[in-house]
Amino acid sequence: MDKVREHIASLFKLSEGQASIFLSEFTRKEFKKNDIFMESGKICNKIGLIERGLMKCVFNKNGDEIIFEFAFENNFISDYYSFLTNTPSAKEIRCIEDTTVYVITRESLERLGRDHPFIESMSGQMNQMLFLKMHDRLKSSLLDSAVERYIKLISERSDLVQRIPQYLIASYLNIKPETVSRIRKKYII
Amino acid sequence: MDKVREHIASLFKLSEGQASIFLSEFTRKEFKKNDIFMESGKICNKIGLIERGLMKCVFNKNGDEIIFEFAFENNFISDYYSFLTNTPSAKEIRCIEDTTVYVITRESLERLGRDHPFIESMSGQMNQMLFLKMHDRLKSSLLDSAVERYIKLISERSDLVQRIPQYLIASYLNIKPETVSRIRKKYII
DNA sequence: CACCTTTATTGATCAAGGTCAACGAATTAC
DNA sequence: GTAATTCGTTGACCTTGATCAATAAAGGTG
Missing domain, CATH: 2.60.120.10 (Jelly Rolls)
Incomplete structure (x- = not known):
């Protein structure tokens, strides 16, 4: 403890x-x-x-x-x-x-x-x-697209991204796993 | 005062x-x-x-x-x-x-x-x-569609709706004035 | 190792809501 | 009262991201 x-x-x-x-x-x-x-x-x-x-x-x-x-x-x-x-x-x-x-x-x-x-x-x-x-998340949900939310998350919460399967990350960002996969293909790797 | x-x-x-x-x-x-x-x-x-x-x-x-x-x-x-x-x-x-x-x-x-x-x-x-x-609003933005957000707003905040032009209500709900107009046409009046 | 389940990728199609443009009604300004 | 803004409505079309289905890759389990 x-x-x-x-x-x-x-x-x-x-x-x-x-x-x-x-x-x-x-x-x-x-x-x-x-x-x-x-x-x-x-x-x-x-x-x-x-x-x-x-x-x-x-x-x-x-x-x-x-x-x-x-x-x-x-x-x-x-x-x-x-x-x-x-x-x-x-x-x-x-x-x-x-x-x-x-x-x-x-x-x-x-x-x-x-x-x-x-x-x-x-x-x-x-x-x-x-x-x-809550304010930060509401702001992000008001102002950011799915792509922006994902990019922000992987840069700010790499701890999470490493540890958590992609479909749960998707759910947290309120987007679908397929969309995350497409974002990754387009912007990363 | x-x-x-x-x-x-x-x-x-x-x-x-x-x-x-x-x-x-x-x-x-x-x-x-x-x-x-x-x-x-x-x-x-x-x-x-x-x-x-x-x-x-x-x-x-x-x-x-x-x-x-x-x-x-x-x-x-x-x-x-x-x-x-x-x-x-x-x-x-x-x-x-x-x-x-x-x-x-x-x-x-x-x-x-x-x-x-x-x-x-x-x-x-x-x-x-x-x-x-903030929690309420985040929850609504995670779970509710544009239609649901609008319907909730007019039932819960009729004070606001009466006093504020429609395009500002739209902006508050993070939807476009045209969309509010279409929602109203479809569900109200 | 082979099997089974879970997760990720990809393509095809769809739906919600956005964009753009035109028009009309309502306010405000002169 | 007429002109000029502002605001709301409507139509046509577009974009983002969802849905559905098939497949591939990865992880667990016997």
């Missing part, structure tokens, strides 16, 4: 002690490839923090999946929208690889927040990071 | 006193239709709160504008992305109607934040509201 703690401490500018307090309420869980971490339709009452492995968070659009996000080592994974609004999740979270994840429940987090003011500030920072991230 | 104060107090669950403190640092400004509130390319160092009127916040995509958002009575108006990240704004904010707006600068807000802890919590709430809003 040390690497995760270090990462969290630096991300939220926490002391070692604070990071330890925060992580003390997490429980380690193991998932196999294709296991479901969170079912669609339920209110999301937990937040995961991935030690090892890879998950995807997907919408279902009349039968086929549209990837909302990926999460791997040191990333949080949750439907934070459902978590905040207390509404049933429109997303499913599933493992793409065998994954080890530390999990905290809503209750534990709230209890922690009552005892430790720094948790409140973490949640503020989290909201801000998520706003910025 | 009373209506605005009331609105802010209820939105952030502030006491009358807190709302007054918050608003004390705002300066009233008047703009005419077509006046620019914030130029593209500059770091956004202010937040407006509209008392009367209507503004649009737009991206420029090779010459033509794509509307990021509208703001009117009781709404905040800013490029909060630029504000938070301290990076030059990719958006321009311009008045669609004559507009009266209360404006606070970054420095004033920071000063206020140092003296009054409740301001910190307001900013946390603001980040959360913006995350949720």
Whole structure:
């Protein structure tokens, strides 16, 4: 858990002690490839923090999946929208690889927040990071073509591209695998 | 300013006193239709709160504008992305109607934040509201067709639709005015 | 190693929405 | 009231990316 703690401490500018307090309420869980971490339709009452492995968070659009996000080592994974609004999740979270994840429940987090003011500030920072991230993606979806989105992704997220099959990358970019293949043929290699 | 104060107090669950403190640092400004509130390319160092009127916040995509958002009575108006990240704004904010707006600068807000802890919590709430809003729009842009986006908008934001010319609605939905016209012909009237 | 499943590529065709141009209605300006 | 913009509608055509189908390549599994 040390690497995760270090990462969290630096991300939220926490002391070692604070990071330890925060992580003390997490429980380690193991998932196999294709296991479901969170079912669609339920209110999301937990937040995961991935030690090892890879998950995807997907919408279902009349039968086929549209990837909302990926999460791997040191990333949080949750439907934070459902978590905040207390509404049933429109997303499913599933493992793409065998994954080890530390999990905290809503209750534990709230209890922690009552005892430790720094948790409140973490949640503020989290909201801000998520706003910025959503903004970036919305902007890209408003302004960029499929080609531009793909080119940006492979230059900015080569970590993802290396690790994730092309048809999942396509889904994340909201384009079809065939189109990705054609873009690659035309612009790369 | 009373209506605005009331609105802010209820939105952030502030006491009358807190709302007054918050608003004390705002300066009233008047703009005419077509006046620019914030130029593209500059770091956004202010937040407006509209008392009367209507503004649009737009991206420029090779010459033509794509509307990021509208703001009117009781709404905040800013490029909060630029504000938070301290990076030059990719958006321009311009008045669609004559507009009266209360404006606070970054420095004033920071000063206020140092003296009054409740301001910190307001900013946390603001980040959360913006995350949720961005999330909704991203989701819609991932899952919905032009027709679905338009139908949703007219049912959910009839206030906007009544007040804003069709070509601006089109731009907000990231579709062309001709397409809106065709959607209306096919599904409405 | 041979088989089976999953993933990627390619071609042919299709659909959604964009582009361009013309026209008409509505506003605004003089 | 007439001219001049601005805005909305319509038609013809075009582009992007989706769909469908076939095939090839890669990875797993017995």
